[in-house]
Amino acid sequence: MVGITVRDLEISFPLYHGNARSLKKTLRDSLSGRFTQDERERVVVQALRDVTFTLNPGDRLGLVGGNGAGKTTLLRALAGIYEPVGGSVTVTGHIGTLLDPSLGMNMELTGRENIRLRGMFAGLSATQISAVEQDVEAFAGLGSFLDLPVQTYSSGMTVRLSFGLATAIKPDILLMDEWFMAGDASFRNRARARLETLVSQADILVLSSHMADVMVDWCNRLIWLEDGRIRMDGSPREVLEAYLGHPLEELDNKDTAPDPVLPEPDPAEPHPLP
């Protein structure tokens, strides 16, 4: 059965190898208790720690939290891109990711070849692959670029191809970072309509977003991450109200209101370091 089990997950990144005390002190002060040193004296930031939860079919989990809270790291750990330093991540089911546009894309192959390759990896028949190819071609609107290597695409074109492809083959579990909804307004509208169909079909969704209305509309559970730990786990309204520190009544009139965006978090919290 499709599912995700995360137990005592810890993900850490070594940041710096050396002995410059002033740099270590700066990192220690700015990383609010997430700084440690490993046995090789490297500065290590704990991106996630003590993270435990289970997801079953029907769960649509939203991740909220300030910059550097650990949302992207958690999505990447669920996708198997990051190996846990401690604890475990167990995923059953076919995963579809909308995390990084070039993820799973062979830049030397053409867009069309990438589509066919992805279809073959997904075990689709020749007829199904041809249907996916037509669908992605129509959605991405790349014209003759579809037959050129992906490395010749602009970043916007890569996003369109990657988004079209990831949403053409229905996954059991969809992992999504909100920036896939960025881009120009016409792309955003088309992308949103396409995503809504996919989200309604995927068994499990895990989505990171700063858009409160997306969280309330699409998710039935939210986890608030703070400093790499779960601060709160509950219903979207309950968690958002605690996170924002006020009731969500403005969303009740969202047909007339613009998309509310969650506040930008504490600027003292560093943006992901290179």
Ligand SMILES: Nc1ncnc2c1ncn2[C@@H]1O[C@H](COP(=O)(O)OP(=O)(O)OP(=O)(O)O)[C@@H](O)[C@H]1O
């Ligand atoms: N590749 C990396 N190397 C070193 N540190 C990293 C790396 N990726 C993330 N981190 C650190 O791990 C912590 C969590 O980062 P993460 O990107 O998961 O946060 P986030 O909640 O997605 O933030 P944002 O909302 O800004 O995207 C941060 O302190 C960040 O600096």
